[in-house]
Amino acid sequence: MSIISLIIKREFFAKVRNKSFIVMTFLSPLLFVAIAVIVGYLSSIKPDVKRVAIHDETGLFVHDFMVQNKEEESYKYLDLSQIDSQYLKDSITNNGYEGILVIPKTEDVSELEHKIEFISNSSPSVSFIENTQDIIAKKITKINLEKAHLDTLSIKKAQAHVNIAIAKTSGEQGVKGLNEAKIAIGGAFGYLIMMFIIIYGNMVMRSVIEEKTNRIIEIIISSVKPFQLMIGKIIGTSLAGILQFSIWVVIGLSLMFASSAFFGVNVGATTHLPAEVMAHSQTEIVGTAQMYLQELWNLPIAAILIGFVVYFIGGYFLYSSFYAAIGAAVDNQTDSQQFLLPVIMPLMLSVYVGFFSVINDPNSSIAVAFSIFPLTSPIVMLMRIPFGVPLWQIAVSMLLLFGTFLLVVWFAAKIYRVGILMYGKKPSWKELFRWLKY
């Protein structure tokens, strides 16, 4: 058996048999599902019904509010137009009202546009205000139309609804709402890579520090090259990580299904939405749904998956080499903070760039630049791929990533080689640089 596979095997089993690894592996999905269930449960609880007093001096609007009073609505409107508004204002809290809507009497309804007040002790939700404005605006519009002797029915008929279809020059049809799906897919993969790098990169670092503090390192590197040890360690740890991730996915999914069935909580509510919509709607929507599915299948699935694998390997190896070098340079974990910051920064940056620039415009120059820069490309490029990226950009970014990877491994191996034999003091950046020349 070759030396590297021997090291990989040891590192793998050392990780997998570790108690905290086992606990983490089986506890994390439980925690995750527990959180999901709690969130699902909480969001399924009906909020308290809030009572809103309507003081309508015009008498024109109160009816439109009263028809809103339905069993399932969270706001209940009460007609208190007969009661003095000043008295109402003073007794909002005493009487348990959320607030009062005061519609003053005016000569002309148009004047009302800026004269209606909602008085409350707490700030009302944006959706409530928008809903209220909407009701009043509709009523005023209707009154205005009637005043002008216009036939509201014909106007309604005359109103056009436009839905622009999105198509690419390649001839593919598109659906507007699909961007969210693309963001979700790219974002999930990018985020996954970041989490993986941080969790298992740290594991690599801890393992290097452990060998140093155990003083076993000198025994080992009298048999193998430090480079072999480093690579074996990185691969072994990543295999343990992949195993852990797979277990998480399997346990997570099965627990999700089990718990949603058990609690009757609709954890994946959004995914069921199209079905419900389809059930009671016209052929037009069915068509849209089909297009949706069609478009999902038209996503560059192969490109996404290949991209994920390539960027995952490239990114993980690149960063773990940094982690290994840092582990070699320091004696304990507290000392590592100073060197970790520059490693974590590009990772955070990639996620921010991904969630701001890429979502805004996947082909903006910032998004392109960061998807080519090797320290951020694994995350940013993955987020861009679902939107379609020119082949040359992917090629350049992958080439740069693997070029940098080789450079960093070489660089890290040098620091590693010197660092693992240095005990006792925390090196400065200057010293690290000097080690490269040893």
Place this chain on the structure above:
Amino acid sequence: MNTLLEVNKIVKQYGDYVALNEVSLSVPKGSIYGLLGPNGAGKTSLIRIINQITMPDSGEVILDGEKLQPKHVQYIGYLPEERGLYQSMKVGEQCLYLAQMKGLSKAEAKKQLEYWFDRLGIQGWWNKKIQELSKGMAQKIQFVVCVLHKPKLLIFDEPFSGFDPVNANIIKDEILALKEQGSTIIFSTHRMESVEELCDHIALIHKSNKLIEGKLEDVKRQHKSNSYEVGILTENVEGLMYDITQKFKVSPAHFKSLNNELKLEIQIGNALPNELLNVITQRGQLTHFVEKIPSVHDIFIQTVTENKN
């Protein structure tokens, strides 16, 4: 071929600091070779180069007639001064792993391990974790790991540290047994009495340079001061002292004896010991006559202080 390991003009620099300055050694086959030197002299740097942990800046190492190369790690067993084991790994598993790294097959490694565990009486430890063992117990495991693959060259850096006298003795006997079986041993230590006891060759490194190398007797011969410890029973101390000081340098000596005699250390320079005997026997009765042979300890201290600058 009588030399197993030949070190030729090795230079190693760390930045501006010269750790080894054209150091050459030759370690004869089948010897126990003491590598001595004060802290920071460059011993560990040299040992690391022989183990191919670091590369020399210039110079070469020849092992058994061949230039040192990666395959040679199988022929070397190294017990570093800074040593340890994976704390949470089981003893047997760990030994198998480290043995396989030295190129042994799993079956062969197992066979050897059983032999050694049996020999050292530690069969019951196979499934224990290192963290459950005491320091001395872990040291034993490390010793086994170091010799398991029957290396031609064994390098022990402070092998006795951490052992109680009983276990230190066991290890010492094992080292001697390994020598009997034909292994060559490089032995680095600050415990001079073990050097006296075990080594047949020594080298002394000080401030990155080799100062002394050779057979232990030869080195001692070179460093002896031609002085003798004598005990004399005499009535006429003044007369005796007069006679002796005419010819030789004298200083008081201290040694254990049953008589209340005059104890002297006499440096005879180029004269023969018989001349001194003649002088003494004319005046008194000789009770004690021993040539003063320098100990390794003396040679070490003398050489290091002489080369302070």
